[in-house]
Amino acid sequence: MASFTKQMTVPQFEAMFSTDDACKSYLVSRRWPAGIRCPRCGNEKLAEISSKAFHWQCRACSATGYRFSVLVGTIFENTNVGLKTWFKVIYLMLTSKKGTSALQVQRMFGFGSYSTAHYMCHRIRAGLADPEFRKLMGIVEVDETYIGGKEKNKHEADRKHIGRGGVGKATVIGAVERRGNLVARVIERADTETLNAFIREAVSEKVSLIATDEHPGYRSLKKHRTVTHSAGQYVDGVVHTQTIDGFWSLLKRGIMGSYHKVSRKYLPLYVAEFEFRYNNRGNPDIFGAAIARC
Incomplete structure (x- = not known):
């Protein structure tokens, strides 16, 4: 029988990401595994903003200090959709053998417009692209x-x-x-x-x-x-x-x-998605790899 790489199940996903804050905590750990850094200058000496969770201030960037959140510089920046929903869409795209269409995402999540689902799916595919790959050998x-x-x-x-x-x-x-x-x-x-x-x-x-x-x-x-x-x-x-x-x-x-x-215009994004899935076919934490990439 063929061997399959066991992935996170739906009950496990729901238990891990029950709230947006749980998703943000996971994003922090995946984005900065060695410790939080300023996305502008890479400074590690940051001040946590107590009035806003998952927000920090870097005084190395400017005299007034550069304020940023965990979403800055990611595909989730400047979005009105909650991070929990983003995570669910990513999970769905990665666990569906033949991929998941934006129309299916719209139906499942009840988005008012197709453009929202279309935007999210393509933004995720863009995040999965790997421009810094290791050259192939053997x-x-x-x-x-x-x-x-x-x-x-x-x-x-x-x-x-x-x-x-x-x-x-x-x-x-x-x-x-x-x-x-x-x-x-x-x-x-x-x-x-x-x-x-x-x-x-x-x-x-x-x-x-x-x-x-x-x-x-x-x-x-x-x-x-x-x-x-x-x-x-x-x-x-x-x-x-x-x-x-x-x-x-x-x-x-x-x-x-x-x-x-x-369409020819969006084909590179679909190719990037299938390339990522193929290269992580043996990775039991493909979801974590995707979040780190996004």
Whole structure:
């Protein structure tokens, strides 16, 4: 039987985060595990403001002192929605196998407008993005995929009538370390220059092997071997792209099963969400990791 990473249950969640203050205490511990610091200058010598819970003052920033709360500099700043509700939405998004749509969030939480749920979900996805990732090493698989409807299924007025395959679709490229983390990005085109720029950003020069399909844009890579999918070849010893193909399956099933339609404008946020979930698939405290990131 498949093994699953046990996550926090609903009763455990409700017991831990019964009030907004309980959520703020948890946010403090996750945001500043080594002690509270000024978000502007990093000063540790702070004065707690007794009249406002979870507020501090830093006199190192200015003569009058800079006042800040635990929410400053987070995705929860300047929001009218309580922190307990934010935490519930994050928990729901992380524990749903195929993700959770903003429309579902609106229905479950009774928000008066769809825009509130839409704003919250996208803000959470933006918070989950990791711009400071460790470059991938070992055996790394690289592949690209295309997100969007087929040209033949579109209305005649919306068809481009040029090319085939990925025409009219958004292009996503990904690199995954075997039994490790993944990096994925939305790109404008799958040409040699763009593909190689992504690989330089995501993959370490000390990589032992880069496995790809027969796409000509990968030909100039060093330590590179391919499998020819067009000829029915999918595995050649350790060379295959099945790991990254598995992630594409998760991403597309999420889009088709939960979101149904994703615009090119917001696609990078959905990719960031699924990348975070994949990289924390073995983390029993994925919720805590998300709060620390947000």
